[in-house]
Every structure is written in structure tokens, then in C-alpha cells.
Amino acid sequence: MSIAHALSGEPIDVTPYDARLGEQRSAALFKSEQLEVIRLVLSAGKSMPMHKVSGEITIQCIEGELDVQVDGNSTRLLAGQLMFLLGSVPHSVTAIANASALVTLVLNQ
Amino acid sequence: MSIAHALSGEPIDVTPYDARLGEQRSAALFKSEQLEVIRLVLSAGKSMPMHKVSGEITIQCIEGELDVQVDGNSTRLLAGQLMFLLGSVPHSVTAIANASALVTLVLNQ
Numbered sequence: 001m002s003i004a005h006a007l008s009g010e011p012i013d014v015t016p017y018d019a020r021l022g023e024q025r026s027a028a029l030f031k032s033e034q035l036e037v038i039r040l041v042l043s044a045g046k047s048m049p050m051h052k053v054s055g056e057i058t059i060q061c062i063e064g065e066l067d068v069q070v071d072g073n074s075t076r077l078l079a080g081q082l083m084f085l086l087g088s089v090p091h092s093v094t095a096i097a098n099a100s101a102l103v104t105l106v107l108n109q
Numbered sequence: 110m111s112i113a114h115a116l117s118g119e120p121i122d123v124t125p126y127d128a129r130l131g132e133q134r135s136a137a138l139f140k141s142e143q144l145e146v147i148r149l150v151l152s153a154g155k156s157m158p159m160h161k162v163s164g165e166i167t168i169q170c171i172e173g174e175l176d177v178q179v180d181g182n183s184t185r186l187l188a189g190q191l192m193f194l195l196g197s198v199p200h201s202v203t204a205i206a207n208a209s210a211l212v213t214l215v216l217n218q
Contacts, residue, residue, distance in 0.1 A: 008195045009179045014169065015189035030193055034165040034215045037193070056143040058213065060123065070118045080124035082211075084139055084146070086117045102191075104167065106143045106215055 008032075014039065014102055016063035016079070021098050031107075038103040042066070042095035050092040055106030058084045064099025068092075077101075117141070123148065123211055125172035125188070130207050140216075147212040151175070151204035159201040164215030167193045173208025177201075186210075 017024050021041070029037045039062075042048065050069070059068065060082040068075050068083060069092045076096065077083055085091055087106070126133050130150070138146045148171075151157065159178070168177065169191040177184050177192060178201045185205070186192055194200055196215070 008193060008198065009177070009182065009184060011184060011186055011190040011192055013189065014191045029191070032165055032193065032195065034196065035167065035193065035213075037167065037191070056141055058144065058146065060211075068118070073118070075118060075120060077120055080122065081120040082123045082138070082146070083120055084117060084141065084144065086141065087143065089117065102169075104144075104213055 014062060017041075017100055018063070021063065021100060024100065029102075034107055036105045036107055038105070040093070040101045040103050042093065042099050042101075044095050044098050047092055047094040050090050052088050052090045053105055054087050054108055056084060056087045057106070058082055058102075058104045059093070060102040060104075062100045062102060065096040066099050066101060067094045067096050069094070123171060126150075126209055127172065130172065130209060133209065138211075143216055145214045145216055147214070149202070149210045149212050151202065151208050151210075153204050153207050156201055156203040159199050161197050161199045162214055163196050163217055165193060165196045166215070167191055167211075167213045168202070169211040169213075171209045171211060174205040175208050175210060176203045176205050178203070
């Protein structure tokens with residue numbers, strides 16, 4: 001995954017990929033000192049396996065449908081819904097339908 | 110502005126308010142240890158005056174159109190565009206059209 005560093009103050013397009021979704025891959029939108037924002041792309045049935053990060057995160061479903069597994073609980077995240085997770089919480093994410101999402105991570109400081 | 114504390118792992122609706130936009134007010138969606146996410150609502154012509162926060166932030170325009178002023182530069186932020194700003198950068202935000210936005214702030218730690 002190559003990391004493009006957007007400049008502070010520069011607009012970044014985060015609209016749905018729609019018909020172009022199938023051609024997209026996950027990519028970092030920017031990484032700064034405190035924050036990293038990733039545009040996650042997952043095809044239906046694919047998963048980001050169980051993992052954890054030390055900082056707090058938000059996951060915002062831009063299109064499609066995700067299932068987020070935390071502590072044995074499964075929560076659907078539809079387009080236009082946002083979830084935040086405390087730091088160090090093991091979680092996995094599975095696409096129920098082809099999906100893209102914004103993942104915002106607070107980096108270790 | 111009352112602060113509703115969403116629980117970690119709970120879906121939060123961030124779809125456009127559309128026809129209901131005129132009835133909405135700015136509100137915090139959640140505030141945790143490292144992150145605060147605010148749904149900012151600004152009527153056309155209204156501004157959030159010049160200010161700065163110590164942590165890095167992102168501003169994601171959900172609907173309408175914003176103008177973000179930083180260092181004497183003016184940048185339009187359309188629905189579906191996201192901007193990040195380094196910490197301690199003075200900025201102001203003016204609605205060009207009735208708008209709502211997600212503002213994500215890294216809190217002091």
C-alpha cells in the first residue's frame with residue numbers, strides 16, 4: 001500500500017467510488033504526526049482479519065456494507081454510518097457487500 | 110452544545126440531513142480519551158470564527174459547501190471532500206451554502 005501524503009489544507013475526495021469500486025484498492029489518504037486516514041476497500045466476503053491498534057479509531061462506511069466484529073459481537077455498518085473503537089480493542093472487518101470506508105487512526109505519540 | 114457519548118462499537122448515523130438540515134444544530138457525536146467527533150451545522154453565510162486547536166483535525170463536508178480559511182488562503186470544501194489540518198493552525202470556516210460536516214479532533218493527551 002503506497003502512502004500519499006496529502007498536504008494540510010488540501011481537499012481530498014472521499015465520495016463513493018460507485019461503478020469504479022471494483023477497480024479500487026485500499027490506500028492511505030494521508031499520514032501525519034497524530035492521524036492516519038485510510039480509504040479501505042473490501043470486496044464482498046473479504047475480511048480484514050482480527051487485529052488491534054494502540055490508538056483510538058473511527059470507521060466510516062462510505063458505500064456498501066461492513067460487519068465489524070468486536071469481543072464476539074457482530075455489528076453491521078451501513079453506508080453513512082460511523083463507528084469508533086477504543087484503542088487496543090481487537091476487531092475484524094468483513095464486507096457483506098462490496099464496500100469502501102474511511103478509517104481514521106490516532107497514531108502513537 | 111450537549112455532548113452525547115456514543116459507546117465504542119455503536120453505529121452513528123452521519124448521512125446528510127437533506128431536507129431536515131435547517132432544523133439541525135451542531136452537536137458532538139462522541140468524545141473519548143483521544144478523539145472528539147462533532148457534527149458541525151452552518152447556515153449559508155454563517156461562520157465559525159478564526160480559532161485554533163492544539164491537536165490535528167479533519168473536516169469532512171457531508172452536504173452543502175464550506176470555505177475554509179487558513180493563513181490567508183481560502184479553500185472550498187464540497188460535499189464528499191475531506192481536509193486535514195495540522196495542530197495549532199488558525200482557521201475559520203464559512204458556509205457558502207447550508208452545510209453540515211464531520212469535524213474529527215485529536216484531543217490533548
